[in-house]
Amino acid sequence: MHIMEGYLPPSHCIAWGAIAAPFVVVGAVKLRRIIREQPQMRLTLAASGAFTFVLSALKMPSVTGSCSHPTGTGLGAVLFGPSVMAILGAIVLLFQALLLAHGGLTTLGANCFSMAIVGPWVSYGVYRFCQGMGLSMAVGVFLAATLGDWATYVTTSVQLALAYPDAASGFTGAFLKFGGIFAITQVPLAIAEGFLTVIVMNALTARTNLDLPDIKPTALGTGRGS
Amino acid sequence: MMISRRTNYLMLLAVIVLVTAPLIFVHGKFGGSDDAASNAIAASQPGFKPWFHSLWTPPSSEVESLLFALQAALGAGVIGYVLGRMHGSARERDEQKKKNSAPG
Numbered sequence: 001m002h003i004m005e006g007y008l009p010p011s012h013c014i015a016w017g018a019i020a021a022p023f024v025v026v027g028a029v030k031l032r033r034i035i036r037e038q039p040q041m042r043l044t045l046a047a048s049g050a051f052t053f054v055l056s057a058l059k060m061p062s063v064t065g066s067c068s069h070p071t072g073t074g075l076g077a078v079l080f081g082p083s084v085m086a087i088l089g090a091i092v093l094l095f096q097a098l099l100l101a102h103g104g105l106t107t108l109g110a111n112c113f114s115m116a117i118v119g120p121w122v123s124y125g126v127y128r129f130c131q132g133m134g135l136s137m138a139v140g141v142f143l144a145a146t147l148g149d150w151a152t153y154v155t156t157s158v159q160l161a162l163a164y165p166d167a168a169s170g171f172t173g174a175f176l177k178f179g180g181i182f183a184i185t186q187v188p189l190a191i192a193e194g195f196l197t198v199i200v201m202n203a204l205t206a207r208t209n210l211d212l213p214d215i216k217p218t219a220l221g222t223g224r225g226s
Numbered sequence: 227m228m229i230s231r232r233t234n235y236l237m238l239l240a241v242i243v244l245v246t247a248p249l250i251f252v253h254g255k256f257g258g259s260d261d262a263a264s265n266a267i268a269a270s271q272p273g274f275k276p277w278f279h280s281l282w283t284p285p286s287s288e289v290e291s292l293l294f295a296l297q298a299a300l301g302a303g304v305i306g307y308v309l310g311r312m313h314g315s316a317r318e319r320d321e322q323k324k325k326n327s328a329p330g
Contacts, residue, residue: 001260006276007267047308053301057294060245065254066262100293101280102260138229164267177266185259192244195237202229203309 001059001068001182002093002111003156005104008163016159017109020086023117027086034080041080044204048076049088051200055193056092056115062185070193071152074145075200077120078127089116114155123148141201146194153186154179 008016034041055072062068073085090112096102103111123144130140157178166173248254268274284290 001258001263004260004264004276005280006278007264010277043308043311047305050301050304050308054298054305055301057297057301059258059294061248061252061254061256062259063248063252064259065248065252065256066259067256068259095297097280098282099284100290100297101283104278104280106278160263160267164270166270174270177270178263181259181262181266188244188248192241195241198229199234199237200305202234204312206229 001156002096002103002115003107003159005097005101006106007104008107008110008159010106012159012163013106013109015109016107016113020090020109020112020117023083023086024090024112027083027088027090027116030081030083031087034084044079045076045084047200047204048079048085049091051075051197052085052088052092053095055196056096060189060192062188064181064185066181066185068153068182068185068189070189070196071115071119071149072193072197073115073119073152074123074141074148074193075197077123077148078141078144078201079204082117082120082124085120086112086116089120092116110159111156114152114159118155119148119152122151138198138202142194142198145197146190149190149193150183150186153182153190157182 031045034045052072052075055070057069059067059069071089073089076085076088090108093103093108093111093115097104097108126147127140127144130143135143157175160178160182161171161174164174164178165171166177169176249256264276284293
């Protein structure tokens with residue numbers, strides 16, 4: 001779940017917005033380049049965006065007795081590299097802020113940073129690491145999606161702890177408090193997202209090798225592809 | 227990436243277990259974690275009021291769930307369309323290949 005409208009002080013809103021904006025702009029440029037130079041990837045790109053759209057609409061119950069939703073950004077981060085997800089994630093967050101009163105316009109920068117930037121970059125890094133370790137693609141995709149999802153909510157906890165440090169225990173105490181709400185709730189959901197991402201990735205790549213000769217994500221990740 | 231059909235079903239089963247187990251074993255209200263966070267902020271900062279409000283809020287939880295369902299349906303529809311097209315064109319090419327390699 002994202003940081004609610006009006007819950008971050010204006011200075012924090014501006015700072016997170018300033019940090020997130022360049023990532024979103026670079027992502028938009030890269031998205032245009034992929035559409036222009038690799039038109040055959042448009043369908044996969046649409047599926048990656050749609051996956052985030054679906055998963056962030058599904059609020060699921062968790063072990064803490066409250067609900068949260070997955071992010072779905074790991075799939076696109078593995079397929080296209082992390083920067084493309086910055087723009088796709090931002091679109092999803094904007095949709096939810098405007099139509100669902102979920103998240104918010106003032107907290108859009110902070111929420112973009114956690115869900116559309118940190119999550120995808122962690123997913124991408126974990127995936128590359130798993131490839132380097134010689135793990136199978138399925139294991140790599142699972143860990144990438146799971147840890148990327150989880151990292152998003154750890155980031156949300158950090159952002160709230162920075163804004164509302166505990167009177168007695170400061171940032172650390174506040175981080176543990178918000179982490180107990182967001183990060184713990186997210187553990188089973190992140191694992192569920194990992195499984196769902198592997199299932200969809202498998203469906204996208206299993207019978208379609210002819211269409212996607214370069215599904216090797218590292219090649220796509222650098223933006224060169226075919 | 228090839229995963230056996232069995233593994234696929236096992237992973238789906240795992241997702242179902244992960245989501246339903248808390249409902250069975252945990253006694254909670256299952257409100258949103260963002261509400262839990264705003265309660266925590268209100269508890270630590272008495273008198274706190276958010277300084278900005280959503281421009282538009284769904285008028286009822288029914289309308290809100292309509293919009294969430296719409297969001298999921300749109301996404302699922304696109305994924306289904308993409309998978310269908312990809313698999314369809316892959317099969318078409320398989321058949322084309324067979325035709326070309328067949329003698330005469």
